[in-house]
Amino acid sequence: MDMPGPTPIEAIDLKTTTRDETIDITSLVRQVVKKLGVDAGICYVYCPHTTAGLTLQENSDPDVKKDLLAQLARMVPRDAGFVHSEDNSDAHIKGSLVGSSLSIPIEKGKLLLGTWQAVFFCEFDGPRSRKVLVKVIAG
Ligand code: ZN
Numbered sequence: 001m002d003m004p005g006p007t008p009i010e011a012i013d014l015k016t017t018t019r020d021e022t023i024d025i026t027s028l029v030r031q032v033v034k035k036l037g038v039d040a041g042i043c044y045v046y047c048p049h050t051t052a053g054l055t056l057q058e059n060s061d062p063d064v065k066k067d068l069l070a071q072l073a074r075m076v077p078r079d080a081g082f083v084h085s086e087d088n089s090d091a092h093i094k095g096s097l098v099g100s101s102l103s104i105p106i107e108k109g110k111l112l113l114g115t116w117q118a119v120f121f122c123e124f125d126g127p128r129s130r131k132v133l134v135k136v137i138a139g
Contacts, residue, residue, distance in 0.1 A: 007036045010134045016126035019091075020073070022057070022065045025132060026118045029104075030111060032134045039109050041138040045102045048133060051091035051125035053098035059118030072097065072124075091125035098122050106136065 010032045012025060033043055047054045058064040072094050082089030102119065105112040113119075121132055 007038060007136045007138065010036070010136075012132040012134065014121060014130040014132065016052075016121075016123040016128055016130055018123070019126050020069050021123045021126065022055075022069065022120040023123070024059050024118045025121050026059070026111075026113070028132075029119050029134060033106060033109065033111060033136060036136050037109070038106060038136045038138045041106045041136055043104045043106050043111060044135045044137060045104065045119060046133040046135065047095075047100045047121065047130075049095070049100075049130060051088055051095050052128075052130060053095045053100055053122045053124070054102050054132070055098045055120050055122055056102060056104075056113070056117045057120050058116045059120075060116055065120065088125045094122070094124040 012028045012032070014023060014025070016023065029043065029045060045054055057068065076090045076093045076097070078090040080090070084092065104119070121130065123130065
């Protein structure tokens, strides 16, 4: 039986507009899955940056993402006396806290997200040009 070859890694380009923000990229990730035409498998979403990250979170009430960013700011204040000379240690630490990748199951060609779940890119040191990589693994 012939196995299909590996699907290419797809890149999603983003331009963030403020220092701290979350951007709902669910529809962009769905477009990649649709384009690759994989019926079942895993969608691996990866952030190749050290001052940003990815998280699954509610997209229905915008206060949820406001609270998330506000709580991260309380937990990791920018002026906490960090030694890293770029003055963005808070952004590095927040990136580590939220994490840099997500794995989402795919069934019948669709992401199996919960009703209230959305894929968020988390910017902690913008504004910048950013990239999110998506690898779909069929199986
Ligand atoms: Zn830095």
